[in-house]
Amino acid sequence: MAVNGAVVRNPDHWIDLARDRITLDGKPITTKRGIYILLYKPKGYLTTYRDPEHRPTVYDLVEDLGAWLAPVGRLDLDTSGLLLMTNDTAFADHVTSPAHLVSKTYQVKAATLLTDEQLERLRRGIELSDGATRPAEVRRLRDGAKHTFVEIVLTEGRNRQVRRMIEAAGSRVSKLVRTAIGPIRIGDLAIGKWRRLTEEEIAALGGRARQPAPATSNTSAARPAARTCSRARNKRIWSKS
Ligand code: URA
Numbered sequence: 141m142a143v144n145g146a147v148v149r150n151p152d153h154w155i156d157l158a159r160d161r162i163t164l165d166g167k168p169i170t171t172k173r174g175i176y177i178l179l180y181k182p183k184g185y186l187t188t189y190r191d192p193e194h195r196p197t198v199y200d201l202v203e204d205l206g207a208w209l210a211p212v213g214r215l216d217l218d219t220s221g222l223l224l225m226t227n228d229t230a231f232a233d234h235v236t237s238p239a240h241l242v243s244k245t246y247q248v249k250a251a252t253l254l255t256d257e258q259l260e261r262l263r264r265g266i267e268l269s270d271g272a273t274r275p276a277e278v279r280r281l282r283d284g285a286k287h288t289f290v291e292i293v294l295t296e297g298r299n300r301q302v303r304r305m306i307e308a309a310g311s312r313v314s315k316l317v318r319t320a321i322g323p324i325r326i327g328d329l330a331i332g333k334w335r336r337l338t339e340e341e342i343a344a345l346g347g348r349a350r351q352p353a354p355a356t357s358n359t360s361a362a363r364p365a366a367r368t369c370s371r372a373r374n375k376r377i378w379s380k381s
Contacts, residue, residue: 174228179334181223187214221318231347238296245320251312254288258309266308
């Protein structure tokens with residue numbers, strides 16, 4: 141075995157899998173690395189690999205990164221926003237399991253104005269066909285002439301949960317955008333684009349695996365997102381999603 145071109149015979153020799161080039165009989169040895177990406181899914185794309193009806197899927201937006209990446213949870217066809225994809229099943233299980241309380245943040249444009257009482261029902265937990273929802277953070281963002289915009293933070297991820305909650309509260313969802321998972325926000329990522337998560341972001345979501353250093357993405361503006369959800373960013377979310 142050679143490490144960075146120098147033959148090593150000592151079995152106790154330490155190597156850094158992230159930096160050292162290891163070869164055996166001149167051939168590089170690679171380890172399976174975790175790949176973690178964040179995609180800004182537009183509406184109209186399915187969170188699935190192949191669709192019998194040939195509709196666009198999230199795989200049309202992500203290039204081949206040399207490993208099979210699975211979506212971490214799902215977003216409905218008509219929902220846009222933050223979708224994580226990875227080849228690390230333990231990480232995906234951690235982020236999606238309701239037991240780990242990883243928050244998912246959504247911005248909702250309701251089809252009607254919502255009263256304080258309706259928001260309070262959403263906050264307390266609301267009865268759905270598969271049981272009452274957990275208490276949620278619900279914040280009125282603003283009221284338009286005919287629509288209320290709210291932010292909802294959930295710690296569970298049931299099928300079409302936000303849409304069903306809003307319906308149970310007596311309204312409908314006109315538009316739904318997932319803006320964050322745990323502390324990871326979409327930030328300035330353009331719609332339809334993706335970027336790799338940083339080591340810090342992977343750790344913040346409870347992952348431990350390491351991935352190769354290059355900060356690959358399909359966007360020139362790829363950078364970790366700021367945590368604040370500014371008025372300008374909200375405006376961008378509602379205008380583009
Ligand atoms: N809740 C929904 O209703 N739809 C989604 O896509 C995600 C959460």
